[in-house]
Amino acid sequence: MxxxxxxxxxxxxxxxxxxxxxxxxxxxxxxxxxxxxxxxxxxxxxxxxxxxxxxxxxxxxxxxxxxxxxxxxYGPRDECLVITEKMSVVPREYRQLGSQILMENNLGQMKSFLVTKIEGDSITFDGNNPLxxxxxxxxxxxxxxxxxxxxxxxxxxxxxxxxxx
Missing domain, CATH: 3.10.50.40 (Chitinase A; domain 3)
Structure with missing residues (x-):
């Protein structure tokens, strides 16, 4: 059939x-x-x-x-994966919306984060999948x-x- x-x-x-x-x-x-x-x-x-x-x-x-x-x-959204930093501590090449950066946690595991917001002298990175x-x-x-x-x-x-x- x-x-x-x-x-x-x-x-x-x-x-x-x-x-x-x-x-x-x-x-x-x-x-x-x-x-x-x-x-x-x-x-x-x-x-x-x-x-x-x-x-x-x-x-x-x-x-x-x-x-x-x-x-x-992708799992539920985890607000612990949203990090806001002072712009001055972030390398210049990552100070743009949509930029990706690999970050390492205290266990040595790498995770990709995306710049999702720039406001004043603060920049926000999000490690959640966008969906x-x-x-x-x-x-x-x-x-x-x-x-x-x-x-x-x-x-x-x-x-x-x-x-x-």
Whole structure:
């Protein structure tokens, strides 16, 4: 029966897709992936397992809208990971909104933080995933579904070719 829909997403199929992530409350676009992402279904995942499961059985040209509680993917928002410092103690190269900085805790573990606010002589770093604690809508557009080649199955998708000189 599964061959009745040969271009349906299932294990062993090469899939190309794009997606938009919207805040479920405001509708604002949080992330937009316009360059097609590719993977082999059942071999690797480019989105969370919950989203990948929902793509099963979908076909080329379909758009799938999924309400996702990001607390299940990234955990709840942790205010202990929000740090505000005096601008003067922060190296100049990190004094810009959106800058990332690796910080080490007292156990020697490294964590990436993002500059999220600059106000007066204070700068705020946030170590939470930007989607942590949020409810979002993933709008996934399935662009291509076909049988994966042997190499794609081995690699988990298409190897990106380097740009020609």
């Amino acid at each position: 599964s061959e009745a829909r040969p271009n349906a997403i299932r294990d062993g199929k090469y899939v190309e897709l794009t997606y938009v992530v919207r805040d479920s409350k405001t509708g604002d676009i949080l992330t937009e992936v316009t360059k097609p992402r590719h993977y082999v279904h059942g071999v690797n995942e480019i989105l969370s397992p919950a989203i990948t499961r929902e793509l099963e059985g979908k076909t080329e040209g379909q758009r799938v809208d999924l309400l996702v509680d990001c607390s299940e993917i 942590a604690g949020r409810e979002v809508i993933y709008q996934v557009k399935v662009l291509l579904v076909r049988n994966a080649t042997e190499e794609e199955n081995e690699y988990g998708g298409k190897r990106d070719e380097p740009d020609a000189c």
